[in-house]
Amino acid sequence: MGTCVSVGIIGLGHVGAHVANSLMLQGIADELLLCDIASGDEDNSRKLAAEVQDLSDSLAFCSHNVRIESCGEDYAALASCDVVVNAAGKVRLAAQDRDGELFYTTDTARRFIPVLARAGFSGVWVTVANPCDVVATQIWKLGGFDPRRVIGTGTQLDSARFRHVLSRETGIDQHSVGAYMLGEHGATQFACWSQVNFGGKPLAELEREEPARFSLDRPALEDAARRGGYVAMAGKMCTEYAVANAAARLVRAVVSNEHAVLACSTLMDGVYGEEGLFCSVPCVVGGSGVEALMVPDLTGPEQAAFHASCAHIRENLGRVGLV
Template sequence: MGTVTKVGIIGMGHVGAHVANSLVLQGIADELYMTEQCSGDEDRSAKLAAEVQDLGDSLAFCPHNVALFNCGDDYARLADCDVIVNAAGKVSLASKDRDGELFYTTDTAKKFIKPIADAGFDGVWVTIANPCDVVATEIWKLSGIDPRHVIGTGTALDSSRLKYALSRATGYDQHSICAYMLGEHGSSMFAAWSAVNFGGKPLAQLRREQPERFGFDEREIEEEARHGGYVTYAGKQCTEFAVADAACRLVRAVVSNEHYITPCSTLMTGDYGEEGFFTSLPCVVGADGVEEVMHFDLSDAELAEFHASCAHVKENLERIGLR
């Protein structure tokens, strides 16, 4: 018998439920442990039971069986998981900006970080809850876990939005485009234009060779990436598919030990002169979490944007007393 892959999910709202469904459909997990803030809340308890039942009803159509566990709010039961996904949030608070959930998500995280740490969890955290960089920093500080074992989805999703916008502007398949949004997962993120390439060919060179095809307005493309989530939110009052898939991609990179390169939120340890908090840079992700942080030769303007973005993360950490 092979190794059993165990994944836990905290929060089974819009995003958590889609994380669970995607993990099952992709055959990433063998065992799925799902939790919710159920104590004294019959609606949340019923919602969790409903999601577990619905997932179980779908198993006959999935690649292989997955053992499903309704853990209520017994967070310690997740301690044996390989990866825990934190999707505990309240999206309505982020209707205008991702800082809107700051106090809610960080207060909520305090309810489960210590019980899981005390139960001996030594796997990898993948955290989605916003503000993503702040919550990732909180998990690291309050759990005492190796910071490499905490991964925020960060700008993985925003980078996908950037590639989607570039694909529509140029007609090239987004899988052939290398383009990253960096910094916080919020309004201060920025596109690292100096590192964008299409099939390995730098954007600056393509602009000289094919000015009509690549003469798009970078500011407009960047704004699409920065605010794409609010287009989604405006129509259905949540975002769910893309961010859930971003989290599942990170889970797969960990449990398959892929050494996958993607922008995600990780601890700054002197990167570009910043340290002591989480934000997004390109990372190599494998079984040990973030195995390596990659650095570009950012332009002076991009460096300024990065430092401004970091300053915003640090301001939020000060607001909750974590800095």
């Protein structure tokens, strides 16, 4: 990375604006280049100007200075960024499930993926837009980018929700819980129960030693992790804080070259026999994007769940002509 960390954000709706704010407050970016679509049935140009004004005003309260620039629909202006975050979506279409945005987000992405490819963008993509795995696959296929430099936020947030409910049930701090939701960032994701541990001690051992504390209602907790976003959706018709921080976490892992292990969506290249699409497994994330996959040894039912997730992603890819 250069001495000036430059991050581009496409889409300044609920999530994109919070990504920008989180990057500022955490001191992750030195420069933010912000784009949004100015045509169609919504006046996003006014929204973009408003967000730039509001973010700029908040700099007085930040410990880290950031240059903020509105780039309108000039996506090529983001070509020199270290990371480009794709948050272009329409959240109200996802009121029932994440597939609701399928045609909107993929149609929108076709407007900027080729532009950045032609402009020579060689940084790392972090894509949030849903269905996350489909859009990540589209960025790779349509732009011809190195697939390891395309990262979907995937089940990173779902894994955080899973650790939260495990913490709530056991009283163990969530930062000491090792647990992942894997597969699609959607209804077919699944809890990788075989790998759950508390401070490195497997759940299976703790269930034998302290059954009163660690004999958990697995289906209920898995469903709580899977459906957590819809608690927020039911009350305010969007999710914004947590997913924005999940994206910011990935950006930090890239620009700081952390080699952090995070559950995120990456290209399947023979993982459990799957290939040609993006799906979530634990990944080592650093300056070059996804540097390695930490593929867990799944049980038979877990492998079946993973294949079901991939089948659903592949079905959606077919619906938008990407297979």
